Amino acid sequence: MSDLMSTSGLPFDDIRALVRQMPGPDHAARHEARHRQERLTKPSGSLGRLEEIAEWLAAWQRRAPAVTRPVVAIFAGNHGVAKQGVSAFPPEVTAQMVSNFAAGGAAINQICAAYDLGLKVFDLALDMPTGDISEEPAMDEKGCAATMAFGMEALTGEPDLLCIGEMGIANTTIAAALCAGLFGGTGTDWVGKGTGLDAAGLARKAAVVDRALALHGAHLADPLEVLRRLGGRELAAMAGAVLAARMQNVPVIVDGFVATAAAAVLWRLDPAALDHCLFGHVSAEPGHMKLLQAMGKVPLLALGMRLGEGTGAALAAGLVKAAVACHSGMATFDAAGVSDRN
Numbered sequence: 001m002s003d004l005m006s007t008s009g010l011p012f013d014d015i016r017a018l019v020r021q022m023p024g025p026d027h028a029a030r031h032e033a034r035h036r037q038e039r040l041t042k043p044s045g046s047l048g049r050l051e052e053i054a055e056w057l058a059a060w061q062r063r064a065p066a067v068t069r070p071v072v073a074i075f076a077g078n079h080g081v082a083k084q085g086v087s088a089f090p091p092e093v094t095a096q097m098v099s100n101f102a103a104g105g106a107a108i109n110q111i112c113a114a115y116d117l118g119l120k121v122f123d124l125a126l127d128m129p130t131g132d133i134s135e136e137p138a139m140d141e142k143g144c145a146a147t148m149a150f151g152m153e154a155l156t157g158e159p160d161l162l163c164i165g166e167m168g169i170a171n172t173t174i175a176a177a178l179c180a181g182l183f184g185g186t187g188t189d190w191v192g193k194g195t196g197l198d199a200a201g202l203a204r205k206a207a208v209v210d211r212a213l214a215l216h217g218a219h220l221a222d223p224l225e226v227l228r229r230l231g232g233r234e235l236a237a238m239a240g241a242v243l244a245a246r247m248q249n250v251p252v253i254v255d256g257f258v259a260t261a262a263a264a265v266l267w268r269l270d271p272a273a274l275d276h277c278l279f280g281h282v283s284a285e286p287g288h289m290k291l292l293q294a295m296g297k298v299p300l301l302a303l304g305m306r307l308g309e310g311t312g313a314a315l316a317a318g319l320v321k322a323a324v325a326c327h328s329g330m331a332t333f334d335a336a337g338v339s340d341r342n
């Protein structure tokens with residue numbers, strides 16, 4: 001996928017060029033799917049949002065919708081800001097959970113097995129945390145752009161549906177800072193308990209976000225600059241993966257607060273940039289619903305989950321598979337000899 005990236009100009013110029021070249025939906029494929037939908041043996045509209053999902057898939061896959069190679073991509077990164085005591089867990093857990101993913105012991109492994117989804121885990125220099133955003137930028141431009149390009153590797157193997165998730169202790173602090181940088185507000189507007197902070201921890205987390213905003217506040221007009229300063233590697237990689245999926249006609253399901261914050265960088269560059277994305281669930285992390293509302297996105301599920309790992313996206317992939325099965329497998333009124341409405 002790195003062939004999408006040239007080597008000329010400033011590193012972010014390549015990303016901006018891709019955003020300008022993003023393909024739109026295939027209206028003919030969407031129309032075809034809608035036409036079939038109307039002939040299936042059910043009252044028109046009775047499958048509700050499942051019908052919309054099938055038509056959305058057709059539009060972005062540019063053909064009759066099909067999901068035969070769904071993949072969950074988890075990006076893992078570590079964050080300098082973890083040393084500020086903003087997570088209930090220590091940063092070693094990031095690498096330990098990557099091992100757990102490989103061993104099949106995490107929640108995401110079970111959901112992938114239940115719904116027959118592929119799982120790919122990408123770890124991003126876990127022994128070299130990014131800069132502490134309350135003291136310095138997380139990344140330099142070259143590192144941030146290179147990490148976005150690395151995220152595009154999620155598309156190798158040609159998945160036909162891509163679920164985006166993450167693992168990275170302290171990354172709900174990063175997501176909160178990123179949201180404040182992109183949409184305004186202060187720490188308290190965007191932080192939540194993450195892995196389970198107490199009230200004192202939550203206040204500390206909000207103060208850390210406010211310090212980061214004070215430090216970087218003069219440089220937040222450009223969304224990619226916000227990502228570089230207030231983001232982290234797994235967030236940069238997720239943004240790159242979402243963008244690469246768009247270029248390759250692969251619909252995306254975004255996971256929770258952290259994954260949505262990463263995708264929001266692209267939305268800020270162009271509000272149409274996430275039209276090929278579904279938002280799998282709304283996380284219990286309070287910033288997530290605010291963020292979805294700010295972008296006008298309606299999540300599929302609300303299960304009170306606050307895990308990350310792509311779990312909410314993977315659950316929604318089960319729904320998407322069912323939507324496609326109905327769309328492609330149901331009989332038409334004519335074929336089944338069922339009488340249509342009067």
Ligand SMILES: Cc1cc2ncn([C@H]3O[C@H](COP(=O)(O)O)[C@@H](O)[C@H]3O)c2cc1C
Nearest residue numbers: 087089166167168169170171172194195308
């Ligand atoms: C055992 C364990 C498994 C996880 N799987 C996802 N996360 C989630 O929690 C982290 C973010 O929360 P915070 O900002 O509070 O650190 C991320 O790693 C996220 O993926 C986990 C966290 C833990 C502890």
Ligand SMILES: O=C(O)c1cccnc1
Nearest residue numbers: 256257258283306307308
């Ligand atoms: O919604 C999320 O992405 C989330 C929430 C809590 C912890 N980790 C991730």
